[in-house]
Amino acid sequence: MSILVDASTRLVVQGITGREGAFHATRNKAYGTNVVAGVTPGKAGQDVDGIPVFNTVRDAVEATDANTAMVFVPPRFAADAIYEAIESGVDLITCITEGIPAHDMLRVYTHLRRGPQTLVGPNCPGVISPGIATVGIMPTQVFTPGRVGLVSRSGTLTYQISKELSDMGIGQSTVVGIGGDPVVGSSFIDILARFDADPDTDLVVMVGEIGGAEEEKAADFIAENMTTPVVAYIAGFQAPPGKQMGHAGAIITGSSGTAQAKKDALEAQGVRVGTNPTEVAELVRERLG
Amino acid sequence: MDLYEYQGKQLFATQGIPVPAGEVAVTPEEARAAAERIGGKVVVKAQVQVGGRGKAGGIKVAENPDEAEAHARAILGMDIKGHVVHQVWIEAASDIEREYYASITFDRGEKKPLVMLSAAGGIDIEEVAATRPEELARLHVDPLTGFQAHHGRWLAYHANIDAVAIRDVVSVLERLYAGFISLDAMLMEINPLILTTDGRVIALDAKVTIDGNSVGRHPEMASFQESGAEDPQERMARERGVTYVKLDGDVGILGNGAGLVMSTLDVVALAGGRPANFLDAGGGSKADDVVTALEVLLSDDKVKSLLVNIFGGITRCDEVAEGLLTALERLGATLPIVVRLDGTNEEEGRKIIADRAPSNVVVEKTMLSAARRAVELAKEAA
Numbered sequence: 015m016s017i018l019v020d021a022s023t024r025l026v027v028q029g030i031t032g033r034e035g036a037f038h039a040t041r042n043k044a045y046g047t048n049v050v051a052g053v054t055p056g057k058a059g060q061d062v063d064g065i066p067v068f069n070t071v072r073d074a075v076e077a078t079d080a081n082t083a084m085v086f087v088p089p090r091f092a093a094d095a096i097y098e099a100i101e102s103g104v105d106l107i108t109c110i111t112e113g114i115p116a117h118d119m120l121r122v123y124t125h126l127r128r129g130p131q132t133l134v135g136p137n138c139p140g141v142i143s144p145g146i147a148t149v150g151i152m153p154t155q156v157f158t159p160g161r162v163g164l165v166s167r168s169g170t171l172t173y174q175i176s177k178e179l180s181d182m183g184i185g186q187s188t189v190v191g192i193g194g195d196p197v198v199g200s201s202f203i204d205i206l207a208r209f210d211a212d213p214d215t216d217l218v219v220m221v222g223e224i225g226g227a228e229e230e231k232a233a234d235f236i237a238e239n240m241t242t243p244v245v246a247y248i249a250g251f252q253a254p255p256g257k258q259m260g261h262a263g264a265i266i267t268g269s270s271g272t273a274q275a276k277k278d279a280l281e282a283q284g285v286r287v288g289t290n291p292t293e294v295a296e297l298v299r300e301r302l303g
Numbered sequence: 304m305d306l307y308e309y310q311g312k313q314l315f316a317t318q319g320i321p322v323p324a325g326e327v328a329v330t331p332e333e334a335r336a337a338a339e340r341i342g343g344k345v346v347v348k349a350q351v352q353v354g355g356r357g358k359a360g361g362i363k364v365a366e367n368p369d370e371a372e373a374h375a376r377a378i379l380g381m382d383i384k385g386h387v388v389h390q391v392w393i394e395a396a397s398d399i400e401r402e403y404y405a406s407i408t409f410d411r412g413e414k415k416p417l418v419m420l421s422a423a424g425g426i427d428i429e430e431v432a433a434t435r436p437e438e439l440a441r442l443h444v445d446p447l448t449g450f451q452a453h454h455g456r457w458l459a460y461h462a463n464i465d466a467v468a469i470r471d472v473v474s475v476l477e478r479l480y481a482g483f484i485s486l487d488a489m490l491m492e493i494n495p496l497i498l499t500t501d502g503r504v505i506a507l508d509a510k511v512t513i514d515g516n517s518v519g520r521h522p523e524m525a526s527f528q529e530s531g532a533e534d535p536q537e538r539m540a541r542e543r544g545v546t547y548v549k550l551d552g553d554v555g556i557l558g559n560g561a562g563l564v565m566s567t568l569d570v571v572a573l574a575g576g577r578p579a580n581f582l583d584a585g586g587g588s589k590a591d592d593v594v595t596a597l598e599v600l601l602s603d604d605k606v607k608s609l610l611v612n613i614f615g616g617i618t619r620c621d622e623v624a625e626g627l628l629t630a631l632e633r634l635g636a637t638l639p640i641v642v643r644l645d646g647t648n649e650e651e652g653r654k655i656i657a658d659r660a661p662s663n664v665v666v667e668k669t670m671l672s673a674a675r676r677a678v679e680l681a682k683e684a685a
Contacts, residue, residue: 125447153616153646169562250569252572253565259561260560296631
């Protein structure tokens with residue numbers, strides 16, 4: 015078992031004829047994901063590695079029963095692409111696009127949360143349930159099937175910690191990159207809740223970083239609502255205030271959003287926080303016994 | 304992207320928010336000419352993106368153009384908390400009856416714009432919020448329906464704005480919200496928003512931050528990015544499209560992906576070293592990106608050793624290794640460099656380094672061991 019992405023996933027890739035879209039759609043398919051359709055306006059009737067292309071998401075869903083969309087379109091068109099995916103009726107939308115204006119995402123988010131659908135991202139590496147299916151851009155070779163869930167704001171750090179786990183023989187149920195922007199469709203709490211309800215996830219690793227207060231909120235959620243144990247990591251102790259550290263969301267404003275504040279909040283709720291990626295994997299091993 | 308006061312006021316003016324007449328000056332002579340054109344009493348204000356400039360002597364009232372010139376001469380070149388003043392804003396002095404506070408922030412926690420209004424303006428608003436929260440009226444706005452007139456009235460009444468000023472203050476809030484949306488702002492703050500002795504409401508300061516992701520659709524803001532306060536290496540990095548933040552240590556860091564690079568800085572610090580920078584060469588880093596990144600890094604002469612920490616996903620380790628060799632050849636760098644390559648094509652990448660790299664380049668297998676080695680080498684070189 016797993017969360018979000020599994021053998022029942024039927025994926026439609028928005029922006030499939032672009033360079034990145036074609037490359038990753040093909041790779042997702044090669045990993046075993048059921049990629050049923052692609053969308054690029056004006057290119058209906060073509061195919062990418064045997065994946066049929068449609069003009070609109072709605073056409074694709076009607077023809078193929080796609081239930082998951084992945085957005086690869088450029089930032090200025092991404093909000094429109096997400097709205098289109100929402101209206102097509104798919105259950106899950108994953109947005110890889112980096113650099114979407116924050117106000118666009120504020121409107122998308124508000125609209126999305128009034129309905130039942132799920133958005134992961136934007137500016138995220140996607141979701142992988144190792145050995146079953148992947149939706150996104152993650153390097154699949156670092157993941158192994160298993161029973162530890164992982165949720166992260168950062169892409170490369172997700173790969174680093176997953177590899178540390180795999181190297182110790184600890185496999186993953188599902189790995190979710192929620193994205194590094196100030197407004198993302200799914201928060202730590204949304205994903206932690208899904209892991210907590212998943213009978214095949216024994217422990218969750220939460221990988222946070224400076225900026226915002228989502229890790230602090232997650233700390234309270236873990237203490238009050240979760241039975242599945244959580245081990246955490248926070249990046250950015252050396253980050254100076256007021257400077258954006260790469261991710262649009264990774265910025266310390268005033269006294270809030272620091273790595274230390276997040277670590278303190280998590281530890282106050284009994285969550286162990288590793289000081290480096292290797293130690294995180296060691297804490298997981300210790301906790302699993 | 305943070306704007307200077309004068310840039311914010313120029314944007315306010317385009318939104319119909321009243322601001323005093325004013326001009327930018329970069330020399331004392333220009334300040335005098337501006338004061339002559341504006342006429343009467345003026346205020347000379349240092350343009351720096353840091354608070355407390357008034358206390359630091361960066362804001363002076365001038366009775367006439369002679370004084371404006373003298374004040375500008377004193378203020379230009381002044382160092383205010385590490386920010387050197389390159390420009391002054393000369394504006395008509397206002398007769399202040401009351402000082403209010405108004406702002407809109409992008410509240411990422413609530414995922415809504417937050418509008419705040421207070422009759423206790425002109426001072427540090429965080430102190431008001433901490434000690435007299437009842438004097439700061441706060442209201443979240445639904446992003447899909449926007450700011451309505453009733454929001455303005457609610458805020459004005461709850462902030463105890465003087466009756467005579469309510470209509471104009473509400474109008475300012477409406478225009479501020481319209482600008483917040485149309486300009487893709489993350490913050491718009493007016494402190495103080497004043498009521499003049501003759502009953503007008505005017506924005507006497509402007510603090511505006513624009514979402515960096517939106518600059519593409521606001522070509523008018525391209526000129527605002529020119530910033531005199533920027534560090535030379537940071538400017539060079541920005542011009543070349545590399546994400547770089549300068550710190551004050553001596554271990555240079557090059558990595559891919561924001562989270563991994565932040566983590567690398569932390570691991571270097573845990574190993575007893577001091578990182579010299581944050582540098583994210585980006586996802587899908589190609590050889591040319593690595594060359595550019597190294598040029599930026601090595602332009603900082605405090606760097607004593609270099610740690611290259613790559614986790615290949617889209618990025619391929621062999622391409623990073625090739626880029627590293629090209630950069631070293633082109634730049635002739637001799638400082639010690641520790642390389643850790645993991646992920647896509649890691650074996651090919653390590654082989655390229657082992658076979659062809661000069662002797663100042665060493666390969667370490669893990670992030671931890673690489674960080675420790677880079678710290679040791681920096682200490683030896685210091």
